Amino acid sequence: MCAASLPGLAVSDLEINILDYLKNKYVRDIDFLNWLGLHAKYQEGLSGSLSDLLKNMAISPPQPSLAMKVLKDLANTIDSLQESHQG
Numbered sequence: 001m002c003a004a005s006l007p008g009l010a011v012s013d014l015e016i017n018i019l020d021y022l023k024n025k026y027v028r029d030i031d032f033l034n035w036l037g038l039h040a041k042y043q044e045g046l047s048g049s050l051s052d053l054l055k056n057m058a059i060s061p062p063q064p065s066l067a068m069k070v071l072k073d074l075a076n077t078i079d080s081l082q083e084s085h086q087g
Contacts, residue, residue, distance in 0.1 A: 012047075018077055019048035022070060032070075035062045050074075 019042045026032045039056035042048035054074075061067040 014081075015050045016045065016048050018050060018074070019053070020044060021077065022073060025073065026066075026070070029066065030064050032066055 009085075019036065019040060021083065023033060023036060023042065023044060026036075036042045036048075036053070040048050040053035053075070057067055057071065062070070
């Protein structure tokens with residue numbers, strides 16, 4: 001993911017923001033939040049990795065219906081970022 005069109009925003013910060021969004025969206029799903037911490041090395045507002053999240057979605061996904069919802073949310077978020085920052 002390239003953050004060249006987002007001056008002053010590091011890719012790692014963007015990843016954390018996206019993971020924070022997922023955490024807030026799925027706050028009631030404790031199993032997913034535990035999975036997110038373990039498999040995406042996520043700590044709210046501090047750290048996390050989208051590449052680890054995606055890799056582990058393939059290797060050790062949470063329940064299938066939830067995995068599909070999360071992947072759809074990620075795709076929509078990335079599409080939205082791309083659209084809002086195209087010249």
